[in-house]
Amino acid sequence: MDVLNFTISDILNGYKKKDFSVSEIVSSYLARIEKLNPQINAFITIDSKNARKKAKELDGKDITNTLHGIPIGIKDMFLTKGVKTTASAKLLENYTPPYSATTVMRLEEAGAISLGKLNCDAWAHGSSGENSDFGNTLNPWNFEHVPGGSSSGSGASVAGSLVPIATGTDTGGSIRLPASFTNTVGLKPTYGLVSRYGVIAMASSLDSIGHFSKTVEDSARILQTTAGHDGYDSTVSKREKEDYLKGLHEEIKGLKIGVPKEYITDALNADIKETFNRSIKILEKLGAEIIELSLPHTEYAIATYYIIQPSEVSSNLARYDGVRFGHDRSFFGKEAKRRIMLGTFTLSSGYYDAYYKKAMQARTLIIEDFKKAFTQVDALIAPICPTPAWKFNEKTNDPLQMYLSDALTVPMNLAGIPALSVPAGFSKNRLPIGMQFIGPHFSEKLLFRIGNNFEKETEYYKQTPNL
């Protein structure tokens, strides 16, 4: 059976009509993984035995759950009880957790079936995927180009239809970059909407738990399951649950969508600029009003982020001492060492005020920029990266160049606001390009509505890589 480009709805409809069984679906995806993963390297642990067993249990059962028998890939930052979890880092190469992350438990309770664990930059440190200790994941659209990171395996596996959906984490762009580079939909939710419990911590004031899918509707469906308080992460908001699928198809006529002029600079390459302009025209056609505005502190975002993030990384990675689990600290790779040392420096005695405190003040200014913008418009649209996916090894020797590729994604993490990455076209040499819709805290519903309208008009998700 051909599962190429199946969405959650396609699979659920097929189950309802008895076109295929859960076991057949799981087997078909596992067959694709078996065929394509040796090249793409999106999965670093394949859990076919458990997957087949769970599929069999669901065969012939009534569909009572929202994700009944939906195969899923789990980024290897999420703990999975009894299944090896490494953060794609050699230090944790033999670690098998005794419990699962809240998100994993909720997805499984809703009927999703994990096919295994997905490659990423080690400890989620990276923009390209090249920092994994277990080899590069290739971009299904062009094997010479990076898939984007840190959720490299998540974007690549959904793009290649190795799974219909996958989990991801976004601390500075780690969902949106790979989504943009692979023609998939990626959601970075509001900080504190989805529990971080059981997800290996990177930078605690920035980490957001999100996911990848083929369509915006699927993205809303997943958030429906993952969002909300679990009692294990005190930063999760106790606000009332929303129905993210409701209003998805309402038109966007009359919505005010802002274009932050600091994002549309000469730093954007021609393909990105062209795609951006075309996206604006589509929004106008759909009846949205486009308003140019300013986020004046944008230029300080990377500097602010590369103080706050490594500081928090150095603190979170201090727990890896090889005593209770994992290897000792000599197993850290170079990027982790760089970030630990940078963070140790910026937090060290005598430098705290000059760096960390200064960055937290700059963060306030960046937040105020967004707050002001959202008094004028309902949402924003912006590119995700100044270029499409670059070639392997292009930036690996210059960490600063690599860090600068996050310039258009880190501001949302600093402000804790949600952003939805949606396929928006292709470059001249057929590399995918995504755009992000950005809204105020807890505005995911609005972003899904804009994204869904945009997607229905463009249908880029229907295009698939030649594999």
Add this chain to the structure above:
Amino acid sequence: MKIDVKKIAKLSNLEISPEEEAEFTTQLNNILSYIKQLNSLDTSSIEPTAQVTGLTNILRNDTELHESLSQNDALAETKNKHNELFIVDKLVETNK
């Protein structure tokens, strides 16, 4: 200001080779000079932000009991154990 990589590596409890020391010194100081552009921003009257969605302390009564990891589960991932306890390095009187 420059980063003394040797000193910072020690504070970070990381062992680095002489080659790494040279490489990291260049790379980290490049990043540091980039970060310094924040100095041009006047933040004298700006409050720092640590929590973005405005949450404050979340408290609960100390009456809810949850099952936690069993001793066996907690010790399952280590070789450093003795009498069902973790073995750790001596913290005082080291010769280092």
